Amino acid sequence: MCVCVYVVVVVVIIIIIIITLLVVQVGFPCLGKQDGVAAFEVNVIVMNSEGNIILQTPQNAIFFKTCQQALCVPRCMNGGLCITPGLCICPPGFYGINCDKANCTTTCFNGGTCFYLGKCICPSGYEGDHCEISKCHQPCQNGGKCTGRNKCKCSKGYQGDLCSKPVCEPGCGLYGTCVEPNKCQCKEGWHGRHCNKRYGGSGLSALRPAGSKHRQHMPSPKRAEETHVPPESNYIW
Known part of the structure; x- marks a missing residue:
């Protein structure tokens, strides 16, 4: 059910009659915010050149105007006013069909x-009038993004506070160092993707994980001394 709004605006107009009569025009627009009837009341006082009110005055007149709430889809943004269906009146600094665009300088x-004249909405990890200041005192490396005060979100393949450490899966073992994502640099005498193969080795069988019920094959002390077999691990040598 429509809730009608009755608005009365009283304006007193004083007309001084000297030679000719004055014609006064008054208009009042609908704001498009609600349904109802707007009323405009005018009181006219007519005076002569000596300042005396002429008889039969003041005169009173009331004007009515029916207003309907306008519907804008999508709705007007950033304080825009919908005056007719599909038409938004934008505030200073914005434009577009629904006032969604900012006049950025x-x-x-x-x-x-940019969301307003000279103002920026900064992504996580940045601040300043133009988002030019990183919240990370030291820049995130290898494509990492600063997401907060000295906090980096690393890209795939890197880890660490500054995303400076590469990640190798499953790892480079005891005889290698991860130098790039999934790339190991092996120590002298070792090779393989995970640095788990010894040059000149005899191809030892896999050492079983700790806790295995099966008996592990352990080389003789002399053989272990010659080949420098590392402590028990999940790698295949």
């Missing part, structure tokens, strides 16, 4: 979005 860095 600045550049936002690091993925920032």
